[in-house]
Amino acid sequence: MRRFSANLGFLWADRPLPDAIRAAHAAGFDAVECHWPYDHDPAAVRDALDETGLPALGLNTLRGRPGENGLSALPGREAEARDEIDRALDYAAAIDCGAVHVMAGAAQGDAAAAAFRANLDYACDRAGDVTILIEPLNHHDAPGYFMSRAEEAAAIIERLARPNLRLMFDCYHQQVMGGDVTRRLERFLPITGHVQIAAVPDRGTPDHGELDYRHILTVLDSMGWDRPIGAEYRDARPTDETLGWLTALR
Known part of the structure; x- marks a missing residue:
């Protein structure tokens, strides 16, 4: 059976993170991930993870000032970038999270x-058993972001x-x-640490839109992907009212 991770940056985002973890468990998710958990006491987050048995798959470094969307490719900001990597x-480490x-x-x-490569080297040296992830972001949602295509990250x-x-x-x-998601997955899955899904173009629940996730998930199955897939979608409804896709795509 396929496994899914709830991205708590978008799902149950109206609740404190420990309560969102419990809601994800009650809804039947197999793991959780988040964006920026730093306002929450890590001990309380760890307690919720231990209570539910859900693994924490990932979290993000902070974005910096409004519009920056991260610091690690900004020349001259290396000290700040590395402070955020350390944070x-x-x-x-405090919540036993697998990736940053x-x-x-x-x-x-x-x-x-050059700045990005140097800061990634620093992060990889510092990470220990934690996986360091880099993610291309599309230029409609993140104008001017350093990477927009999987090919750039792979290089x-x-x-x-x-x-x-x-x-x-x-x-x-x-x-x-x-696009060309199937062939990109076939090409880049060997260097992939995490996969996320949402509808295109509205970034809603993954049961409508341009991408047929029944096909995409079958491709992942055929390639031996057995890790939880991140549900990182936005929906105006309360999260509990959006979860029909979860049963359908399992």
Whole structure:
């Protein structure tokens, strides 16, 4: 049976994180992930994880100032970027979270690329058993973001050749930025650390829109993907009213 992770940055976002973890468990999710948990006491988050038995799959480094969407590809901001990497890894250790997504930020050019590589090297050195993830974001939702396509992230991963550096393959972002999701998954799954889903173009529940996730999930099954798939979608309804897809796609 397929397993799914609730992204609590969007699902049950109206509740404190420990309560959202409990809601995800009650709804039948197999894991959780989040965006920026730092306002919540990690001990309370860890208690909720232990109580429910749900693993925490990932969290993000902070985005910086409004519009920056991350710090690690911003030349001259290395000290801040590394402080946020440290903060994320420390929080991940406190809640036994498996991965940290290092957010690049809105930046372009050779200096940005060099800054990002250096900060990723720092993160990989510091991470221990935690996986470092990088994620291309589409230019409609994240204008000017350093990476928008899986091919760009793959080139960075290949160049750095760090065993704990992996791709976060968000099917929503990759469909918006050119599609061909099946072949991209077939090409990049060997370097992928996490897969996320949402409808295209509205980023809603993964049971409508341009992508047929019944097909996408069958492709993942055929390639041996057995880790929880992240549900990172937005819906105006209360989360408990949006979960019909969960049974259908299992």
